[in-house]
Amino acid sequence: MASKPAATVTVDDREVRVTSPDRVVYEATSRTPAITKLQVCEYFSSVGAELMTALGQRPTAMERWPDGWREGMRLATGPQDREGDGFYQKRLPKGAPAYVETVQVRFPSGRTADELCPTEPAALVWAAQMGALTFHPWPVRRPDVDHPDxxxxxxxxxxxxxxxxxxxxxxxxxxxxxxxxxxxxxxxxxxxxxxxxxxxxxxxxxxxxxxxxxxxxxxxxxxxxxxxxxxxxxxxxxxxxxxxxxxxxxxTIASAWSLRARPGAPVSTPMTWEQLAAVTDPRDFNLTTVPAFVAEHGDAWSAMDDExxxxxxxxxxxxxxxxxxLNFPPDYPKMPGEPPRVQPSKKRADHWDADGNRIED
Missing domain, CATH: 3.30.70.3300 (Alpha-Beta Plaits)
Incomplete structure (x- = not known):
């Protein structure tokens, strides 16, 4: 059966075109019905203001699953991994609308990239149209991307x-x-x-x-x-x-209000400390329930910028x-004072000097 014609999602004063709107992104579970691409885009539109509080003006990587997410699918481990079903998009793809802005960031390798920098909710709905389910913002804002806030x-x-x-x-x-x-x-x-x-x-x-x-x-x-x-x-x-x-x-870690690539379209959900203490199952907070939760309780992070x-x-x-x-991730260059990058169970003391450098035979 042919896909339905493209749909549109209105976000403030913009209309975002959504192709293959009936594509199933999340299969049905005991908690949730099947969820389509159009529903994903509408979800991000519904929490657009809250998303902008969490990641507005921040360099943001997109975790994209172009064919939707299914149990057993795998996230690519890096640019050379061609077998993953999902992947991180750190450089904004060509053809983005003019309202989708970027900011340049520098990686530990010294290389740079122009990464998505959301300035309005429509940019995030556009990213969802491109298969993004999870947003991974840096802890910095434009224009100072070297000093975290x-x-x-x-x-x-x-x-x-x-x-x-x-x-x-x-x-x-x-x-x-x-x-x-x-x-x-x-x-x-x-x-x-x-x-x-x-x-x-x-x-x-x-x-x-x-x-x-x-x-x-x-x-x-x-x-x-x-x-x-x-x-x-x-x-x-x-x-x-x-x-x-x-x-x-x-x-980076998944932003507030992001969907996660797990059964039932769970959402990384901000809440008050009292609300968190009352949660019995975090899966209760998902694409189908979070919009009503926000409508009833508001954004628990709305005061974060007050101090x-x-x-x-x-x-x-x-x-x-x-x-x-302590150790840095394995893709980082060796850092000053860092311990040897070898599992403790595999480390032989006589193979390492006092500064953590391996002694060559």
């Missing part, structure tokens, strides 16, 4: 833990931030994790941002033995991992708590 604490449940464990740690994180005079804002990840955001003054580097996350994670692990900052999976155990490396340059905090209390934790530098 957002600290992101990614609470990542490890095997043997669940969302309830993440809730417990998130509540502890809220209390510790308050002790330090800092206000945090929370959201579900759209899976089992929880993300906590802090608006900060844009005068620190990405390296400082990462160190602040490490320091905070170490304090949490002192307060709760179910928390870890161990980079190597074999050392994490059944604990909540504070993924500090998500604060590196060109490291920008200093990183100094968290950097002091980095300076004073023991542990030193």
């Amino acid at each position: 957002e600290l992101r604490l990614d609470l990542d449940p490890q095997p043997g833990t669940d969302f309830a464990d993440a809730q417990r740690v998130a509540d502890l994180a809220r209390k510790v931030l308050e002790e330090l005079g800092i206000r945090g804002f929370c959201k579900t990840s759209g899976n089992r994790g929880i993300h906590i955001y802090v608006r900060i003054q844009p005068r620190w580097s990405f390296e400082d941002l990462r160190h602040a996350a490490i320091g905070f994670g170490r304090l949490l692990s002192q307060r709760d033995d179910g928390v870890t900052t161990a980079w190597w999976k074999e050392e994490r155990g059944e604990r909540i991992f504070i993924d500090f490396n998500q604060n590196n340059r060109d490291r 920008a905090f200093s990183l100094e209390p968290l950097l002091e934790l980095w300076e004073t708590l023991p542990g030193g530098e």
Whole structure:
């Protein structure tokens, strides 16, 4: 059967053309009916104002699934991976409408790219028309893309833990931030994790941002033995991992209000701390339920820009708590003070010098 003719979605004063509007993007589940491409575009239009609060003026990578998402599909691991069903689009594709703006960013490799920089909700609906389900904004804004204004604490449940464990740690994180005079804002990840955001003054580097996350994670692990900052999976155990490396340059996490490539079209949903504590299953927050949730409760992040905090209390934790530098992701160049990039179980002490350099035979 032939696809329906193209549809349009009206976003403020723009009309965004949606081709193959009846294409099924998410198959039906016990919680949700089948969801079409047109419904995805209409969803992003319905939360357009909230999305702009979360990622407006930010360099934003698009996680695209051009044929929709199905169980068993795989996200490509990089530009050379041609077998993935979905992929990250960091450079804006040619042919974008004039209202879809960009900003240039620099990667750790030194290369640059002109990345999507949303300035109005229609740009995000256009991205959805191009198959984008998840938006991955940088923690910076145009025009200063080298000084983050957002600290992101990614609470990542490890095997043997669940969302309830993440809730417990998130509540502890809220209390510790308050002790330090800092206000945090929370959201579900759209899976089992929880993300906590802090608006900060844009005068620190990405390296400082990462160190602040490490320091905070170490304090949490002192307060709760179910928390870890161990980079190597074999050392994490059944604990909540504070993924500090998500604060590196060109490291992003799913934005607020993004869909996730998982069954039932779950949404990474901002909420108040009281609402988060009451969640029993984060899958309840999905494309079919979130618009009504927003209409009833509003945007829990609407006050995030009211105050920008200093990183100094968290950097002091980095300076004073023991542990030193931790590993960077494998695609980063070797960084000053970084430990050897070898699994602890495979490391032989006599193969490494005191500075973490491998001793050649």
